[in-house]
Structure formats: structure tokens, C-alpha cells
Amino acid sequence: xxxxxxxxxxxxxxxxxxxxxxxxxxxxxxxxxxxxxxxxxxxxxxxxxxxxxxxxxxxxxxxxxxxxxxxxxxxxxxxxxxxxxxxxxxxxxxxxxxxxxxxxxxxxxxxxxxxxxxxxxxxxxxxxxxxxxxxxxxxxxxxxxxxxxxxxxxxxxxxxxxxxxxxxxxxxxxxxxxxxxxxxxxxxxx
Amino acid sequence: xxxxxxxxxxxxxxxxxxxxxxxxxxxxxxxxxxxxxxxxxxxxxxxxxxxxxxxxxxxxxxxxxxxxxxxxxxxxxxxxxxxxxxxxxxxxxxxxxxxxxxxxxxxxxxxxxxxxxxxxxxxxxxxxxxxxxxxxxxxxxxxxxxxxxxxxxxxxxxxxxxxxxxxxxxxxxxxxxxxxxxxxxxxxxxxxxxxxxxxxxxxxxxxxxxxxxxxxxxxxxxxxxxxxxxxxxxxxxxxxxx
Numbered sequence: 234x235x236x237x238x239x240x241x242x243x244x245x246x247x248x249x250x251x252x253x254x255x256x257x258x259x260x261x262x263x264x265x266x267x268x269x270x271x272x273x274x275x276x277x278x279x280x281x282x283x284x285x286x287x288x289x290x291x292x293x294x295x296x297x298x299x300x301x302x303x304x305x306x307x308x309x310x311x312x313x314x315x316x317x318x319x320x321x322x323x324x325x326x327x328x329x330x331x332x333x334x335x336x337x338x339x340x341x342x343x344x345x346x347x348x349x350x351x352x353x354x355x356x357x358x359x360x361x362x363x364x365x366x367x368x369x370x371x372x373x374x375x376x377x378x379x380x381x382x383x384x385x386x387x388x389x390x391x392x393x394x395x396x397x398x399x400x401x402x403x404x405x406x407x408x409x410x411x412x413x414x415x416x417x418x419x420x421x422x423x
Numbered sequence: 424x425x426x427x428x429x430x431x432x433x434x435x436x437x438x439x440x441x442x443x444x445x446x447x448x449x450x451x452x453x454x455x456x457x458x459x460x461x462x463x464x465x466x467x468x469x470x471x472x473x474x475x476x477x478x479x480x481x482x483x484x485x486x487x488x489x490x491x492x493x494x495x496x497x498x499x500x501x502x503x504x505x506x507x508x509x510x511x512x513x514x515x516x517x518x519x520x521x522x523x524x525x526x527x528x529x530x531x532x533x534x535x536x537x538x539x540x541x542x543x544x545x546x547x548x549x550x551x552x553x554x555x556x557x558x559x560x561x562x563x564x565x566x567x568x569x570x571x572x573x574x575x576x577x578x579x580x581x582x583x584x585x586x587x588x589x590x591x592x593x594x595x596x597x598x599x600x601x602x603x604x605x606x607x608x609x610x611x612x613x614x615x616x617x618x619x620x621x622x623x624x625x626x627x628x629x630x631x632x633x634x635x636x637x638x639x640x641x642x643x644x645x646x647x648x649x650x651x652x653x654x655x656x657x658x659x660x661x662x663x664x665x
Binding site: 403 | 500501504505508568569571572575576579581582584585588589591592593595596597598599600602603604607608609610612613626627629630631632
């Protein structure tokens, strides 16, 4: 059997190193093409100039909202003292809502939270109608404070949190107005 | 050399396939051409125009003859006042749009009216149940309040977010009043069930405003003893007024 010697022929202008570089370049190019949309997405999001999710400049306004909610909690704790049955359940439900608002704001602020005051805003007393009337007014004021803060807040997450609070506090106020004896149309605020 | 050429050819084929704009599957005959959708931005003016369409829709639904004819004497005046409130909000929104050099929108939201608005009205008319008028009112007011709350997440200007929440809070108040008309007193504040385990209408169903679809049962009882449930969603990208 004849011995066959094989030789790999390499032309001087196309070395193995060059071919490897070419293939590597093609693969690198392919990877860049594949990853381009990811970079494009990030670039366009940054260029869009949309509102930030969080802004440290919002902390003062959020602490002010927290202060108000903390004092609403203290007010409701004082108000439910003389209530019974359904009236007690209803007012405790609203108290729990305000506790949830204070906790949500505290959680959002995290290390930037300032210890809120805990003095009641009022001492609602008397008949259920009288208590409800006073609490309805406080709910209105609280919703107004949050809404005014909303006008200054840049971070979208904090804005959404306050909006979801105001939506329900408006319900608190109208429901309490009705319990206080207002007509349906007057309870809406007309 | 053969290995290198093969790899080269394969890489070229992959890149060529990615860059091709022609359909990769052979077709016989004419194929429909695709039209690229217009690239539309959700601006503050778009949100305000959509809010106008929602207020118009709410007013139209609450003033519908099928609703007004069924409403009791006590509730008819309340529902009519709520409808008038929605009309009055149009002027507030028009001012906000003008301040941003936008164009006001005076029609109802046709896509959402088709998606669930007309269905709800048809069910109320066919059911002939006076209670449905308040159920529909509660659903509509909850929907509008949810719409403004949702729009806060899309609005760029902080001051406008506050304006939207102020208008939305009015719908929240109307929703609470309607819920109290259905299930009144402090006993109606918290979520609860009746003696048969059926959920009662609650004035304060949750601590935070919900953005989920509003569900309302309307219309006649069917053969299986149940009623149709209508789901009302806040506007989304396909129902905004651009």
C-alpha cells in the first residue's frame, strides 16, 4: 500500500489565523445584532424622559402624608371608644385602612422615614351622627393634603400609592357624610 | 478549509434569514400585505381626551332611557344628578386640554361602549329590574374612579396627576353614595355575605383603590338561575383616544 502524505495547503494571503478572526468577527457581529434590540430598548427608555419611578425629592411630601395618616389613626382610636356593634365594626374598618396607609408610606420611605406624630387631630364624641360628621371633615382634609402633595411628587410609584389612598378616602368621607345625615347628593359634595 | 467554509456559510445563512423581509414560507397566489401600525404616544393630552370620552360614556349610560324608566322615584333624581356631574366634568377636562394646546373630544368611547357599555344597557332593559339601575350606577362610578386612578401612572406632569385625582375622587364619592343606597347604614361599610352566602354590596370594599375590572351582574335570571356578569375594564392602549 503506497504511503500517502497529506499536506494542508495554506495560501500566504489567507492564513488560519485570519480565517479564525473572520469567523470570530462574524459570530461577534451576530451577537451584537441579536443584542441590539436590548440596548435599543434601554436607550429609548432613557431618551423618552418619562417620570422617574422614585425621587428622593419626594420624601418630605411623603413624610407629611405619613404624619397626617398617623394622626388619623390616633383620631379613629379615640373615636371608636363609645361605639358598639355595626358602628364599631364600620369605624374600626376605616381605622384599619388608615393603619394600612401609614404602613404603606412607612414601607415606601424605608430609611428616609421620619417618626410621625401621634396626637389625635380631634376628639370626636357624641352621637354616631356627630362623630361621623367630624370624621368626614377630617377625611376630606386628609384627601386634600394627599392630593396637594401629589401635585409636587415626581416619582410615579409614590404618586400611584397616594392616588390609591385618595380614591378610598373619598369613599370614607361620602359614606360618613351619609351616616351623619346628609342627603345623597349633598354627600357627593354638590 | 471545508470546515471553515461550512461555518461561514451557516453563519451567513442565519444572518440572511434574520434580515429577510420576505415571508419565509412559500405562498401560492396573492398574500395580504401587512400595514405597520402608526407609532402613537400616550401623552397627557391623550389621557385627557380619553377621560372626556369616559365621562361622556358615563353620562350617556346613566341617562339612557332604559335606565331612567326603571329607576325608582327616590333614586331617579340621584342618578340624574350623577349623570349631570359627569357632563360638568367635561368642561374641567376641556380647560386642561386647552392649556396643553390639545383638541377636546366630545364623543363617547366607542370601543368600550361596544365592549361592555351597550351590553350592560341591553341587559338592564331586558331584565326590567329597578335594582339594576343602582347596580349599573355603582359599576360606572367605580369604573370612572378607577380610570382616573390608573391614569396617574401614565401622566407625565405631577400637577395634572393631582387634577385627575380630584376629578376621580368625585366618582369615588358617588360610588360610595350609590353603595349606601343599595346596602345602607354602617352595616354596609364592610364586605359581608347574606345568610345564603351571597356577597353583599360593600361601601368600602378595600383599603386601596382597585384597578381590576369592575364586575356587575345585570339582566334577567337565565335558565340556570344565574344572571349575566359584565366586566368593565379601564381604558387601555387600544381604547385611548389619540
